[in-house]
Amino acid sequence: VATIKDVARRAGVSLGTVSHVLSGSVPVSAVLRERVERAMRELDYHLNQNARNLKLRRTNTLGMVISDITNPFFPLVVRGAEDAASESGYLLTIIDTDDSLERERAVVSVLRTHRMDGVLVVVAPQSGVAVHLRNTLRAGTPVVCLDRVPAGLAIDSVVVDNLKGALMCTRHLVAMGHRRIGFLGGSPGLQTARDRLLGWRTALAESGIEPDPGLLREGDFRLDSGYRLAKDLCLSRQAPTALFAANGMMGLGALKALQELGLRCPEDVALAVFDDVPSADVFRPHLTVVSQPAYQIGRRGAELLIQRLCGQIRSRKPVAIVLEPELIVRESTAGRKP
Amino acid sequence: VATIKDVARRAGVSLGTVSHVLSGSVPVSAVLRERVERAMRELDYHLNQNARNLKLRRTNTLGMVISDITNPFFPLVVRGAEDAASESGYLLTIIDTDDSLERERAVVSVLRTHRMDGVLVVVAPQSGVAVHLRNTLRAGTPVVCLDRVPAGLAIDSVVVDNLKGALMCTRHLVAMGHRRIGFLGGSPGLQTARDRLLGWRTALAESGIEPDPGLLREGDFRLDSGYRLAKDLCLSRQAPTALFAANGMMGLGALKALQELGLRCPEDVALAVFDDVPSADVFRPHLTVVSQPAYQIGRRGAELLIQRLCGQIRSRKPVAIVLEPELIVRESTAGRKP
DNA sequence: GTGAAAGCGCTAACAC
DNA sequence: GTGTTAGCGCTTTCAC
Numbered sequence: 057v058a059t060i061k062d063v064a065r066r067a068g069v070s071l072g073t074v075s076h077v078l079s080g081s082v083p084v085s086a087v088l089r090e091r092v093e094r095a096m097r098e099l100d101y102h103l104n105q106n107a108r109n110l111k112l113r114r115t116n117t118l119g120m121v122i123s124d125i126t127n128p129f130f131p132l133v134v135r136g137a138e139d140a141a142s143e144s145g146y147l148l149t150i151i152d153t154d155d156s157l158e159r160e161r162a163v164v165s166v167l168r169t170h171r172m173d174g175v176l177v178v179v180a181p182q183s184g185v186a187v188h189l190r191n192t193l194r195a196g197t198p199v200v201c202l203d204r205v206p207a208g209l210a211i212d213s214v215v216v217d218n219l220k221g222a223l224m225c226t227r228h229l230v231a232m233g234h235r236r237i238g239f240l241g242g243s244p245g246l247q248t249a250r251d252r253l254l255g256w257r258t259a260l261a262e263s264g265i266e267p268d269p270g271l272l273r274e275g276d277f278r279l280d281s282g283y284r285l286a287k288d289l290c291l292s293r294q295a296p297t298a299l300f301a302a303n304g305m306m307g308l309g310a311l312k313a314l315q316e317l318g319l320r321c322p323e324d325v326a327l328a329v330f331d332d333v334p335s336a337d338v339f340r341p342h343l344t345v346v347s348q349p350a351y352q353i354g355r356r357g358a359e360l361l362i363q364r365l366c367g368q369i370r371s372r373k374p375v376a377i378v379l380e381p382e383l384i385v386r387e388s389t390a391g392r393k394p
Numbered sequence: 395v396a397t398i399k400d401v402a403r404r405a406g407v408s409l410g411t412v413s414h415v416l417s418g419s420v421p422v423s424a425v426l427r428e429r430v431e432r433a434m435r436e437l438d439y440h441l442n443q444n445a446r447n448l449k450l451r452r453t454n455t456l457g458m459v460i461s462d463i464t465n466p467f468f469p470l471v472v473r474g475a476e477d478a479a480s481e482s483g484y485l486l487t488i489i490d491t492d493d494s495l496e497r498e499r500a501v502v503s504v505l506r507t508h509r510m511d512g513v514l515v516v517v518a519p520q521s522g523v524a525v526h527l528r529n530t531l532r533a534g535t536p537v538v539c540l541d542r543v544p545a546g547l548a549i550d551s552v553v554v555d556n557l558k559g560a561l562m563c564t565r566h567l568v569a570m571g572h573r574r575i576g577f578l579g580g581s582p583g584l585q586t587a588r589d590r591l592l593g594w595r596t597a598l599a600e601s602g603i604e605p606d607p608g609l610l611r612e613g614d615f616r617l618d619s620g621y622r623l624a625k626d627l628c629l630s631r632q633a634p635t636a637l638f639a640a641n642g643m644m645g646l647g648a649l650k651a652l653q654e655l656g657l658r659c660p661e662d663v664a665l666a667v668f669d670d671v672p673s674a675d676v677f678r679p680h681l682t683v684v685s686q687p688a689y690q691i692g693r694r695g696a697e698l699l700i701q702r703l704c705g706q707i708r709s710r711k712p713v714a715i716v717l718e719p720e721l722i723v724r725e726s727t728a729g730r731k732p
Numbered sequence: 733g734t735g736a737a738a739g740c741g742c743t744a745a746c747a748c
Numbered sequence: 749g750t751g752t753t754a755g756c757g758c759t760t761t762c763a764c
Contacts, residue, residue, distance in 0.1 A: 057533055059757055070735045075759060082760090085733065100529050102506040106447040107757035110740050115444065117487075117508075125469045125476075128672060135464050138490060147504065149455075149487045152476060166485065168440040170455075191438050195395055311676050334466060338649050339677030397741055408751040413743060420744090423749065445741035448756045 119167035136354025221381030222255020238296035282309025304331030457505035474692025559719030560593020576634035620647025642669030
């Protein structure tokens with residue numbers, strides 16, 4: 057593979073001159089520049105970023121840690137981050153952890169090893185003290201948390217107003233005449249899940265409905281838990297007339313459970329879901345959802361990270377960006393039950 | 395940030411000794427090793443991969459070029475590749491091109507610049523001569539094409555037997571009694587699209603059905619084209635009783651079109667789709683699909699690439715892995731039309 | 733405007 | 749076993 061040296065030799069100039077045309081920082085005469093550029097083309101020269109990174113102590117690469125790209129919530133988040141990153145000349149490396157804290161630690165370590173300039177993290181549910189993130193910050197690598205914030209760590213973040221979203225949605229169900237609204241909650245270890253739960257509880261209380269503990273089930277944000285808990289709830293003595301799933305995957309699980317039980321949606325049981333669900337408006341039942349600006353979560357997160365990198369943010373205090381959820385009412389909550 | 399030098403100083407050993415415990419290639423006495431490891435922990439030391447890469451001329455990083463992670467076909471492919479990569483100690487960097495050949499060229503160049511050890515590519519439709527891929531190969535970086543193969547380039551690949559999948563599916567539609575089966579084709583520039591089209595044509599011919607040119611529409615594998623073409627077809631004079639979409643996105647578009655036209659599926663128009671569609675078995679109508687082993691495409695591709703990297707493949711001839719599609723019959727093709 | 737040289741952090745001979 | 753040293757390819761003063 058050609059190096060800067062080969063280019064210099066072929067162009068008949070010195071090593072430094074080649075570097076100068078590469079960086080553009082030092083002016084080079086047109087004639088020499090042309091000779092250098094031709095040599096590069098002829099040699100199919102490609103700058104060695106590793107060498108440059110070593111020298112510059114920057115890699116122009118961002119790391120992104122998510123739970124699972126296969127979860128339909130993430131592709132848009134990733135895309136948002138990727139777009140923002142590439143606009144600023146950064147490369148994005150994504151790694152899945154499957155919500156394993158152990159994997160998360162290992163993965164963050166690998167990212168540091170590669171000297172990523174910054175890291176975006178969707179923390180794992182059990183993420184307790186998050187020493188690995190604290191250490192990363194201390195080492196001078198900015199970290200931005202997306203969608204979820206670990207407890208007890210002052211860190212930049214981009215999240216959605218989960219409380220508000222859950223409030224809106226539950227109020228909607230109440231307005232549709234429902235009194236027995238089952239809640240399929242996410243991992244209790246996550247603030248995100250707790251906020252959504254709080255929204256359900258609060259909205260019910262507002263309407264003078266005593267939140268029946270029997271209508272609350274807590275899962276782990278995965279499809280299977282939504283499936284099991286929904287089945288469980290619908291088979292209980294005081295079955296709900298409506299279900300509110302704390303995220304998209306659990307919502308899909310709930311839908312599957314309803315179908316297996318032969319319950320029609322919304323006629324027998326209404327269903328609302330926190331999170332957009334792909335093609336929710338193409339398939340039946342068209343789902344009522346609390347839509348999160350997934351793309352924006354990724355984009356804003358990357359933008360924030362890059363601003364930190366460029367020192368554009370003076371404040372040492374963490375920046376917390378809160379995005380607005382949107383309630384999209386569709387047919388899955390249309391029917392009204394007495 | 396701590397370097398190997400800091401560790402050596404703190405542990406009271408020489409630079410080389412630290413490197414030896416790092417690589418494990420040279421035996422180090424237990425006592426010294428312990429001291430070194432403690433020093434690393436205390437300093438929160440993280441090896442600098444850039445420096446190592448520069449020295450070793452390997453980066454343990456693979457690049458992956460896809461069209462759009464937001465297309466539900468890709469997350470599984472990516473996940474398969476990522477799993478295989480991480481099992482072998484590689485990192486995976488993914489970039490979207492939105493099927494732009496220009497982006498693809500730029501992106502491959504960036505990947506070379508970062509000295510990725512190997513590259514997985516889902517080539518852009520117009521990918522003509524693919525000089526950029528040829529150059530990459532010539533530079534000694536293995537490239538594996540996934541899902542699509544560029545014309546006129548001898549290159550490793552992992553694809554699905556598209557012809558067979560389209561044959562199976564069309565035969566199924568014929569068996570269900572359909573005679574007027576509309577085909578929503580993909581980008582004609584892609585072999586993948588041509589094979590699927592050929593399957594449709596061949597299956598019809600087999601059954602003595604003259605493929606009506608009026609029932610063929612060619613799009614670009616994107617949702618919008620599926621939507622437009624399906625609408626177009628269904629509004630034509632001799633409307634089809636069944637639709638076969640050449641990929642998942644186009645299938646979703648077609649479904650949307652049917653709904654807007656007030657056509658029920660499968661009662662008015664049956665629909666079959668090439669590609670799995672996420673949660674096709676949870677929503678209505680449950681879609682009949684030609685399922686591609688998306689995860690395996692990614693995994694096998696990465697495995698193949700890594701074998702090349704390790705020199706485990708002697709042959710200079712390209713390896714072509716062909717995976718089997720599977721026809722999954724569901725309710726969207728259930729109804730039979732005269 | 734151009735070139736020479738030091739050094740980024742690490743590895744792998746090689747000598748001790 | 750352990751330590752010393754010469755680069756890997758690039759950037760960047762600093763002379764010319």
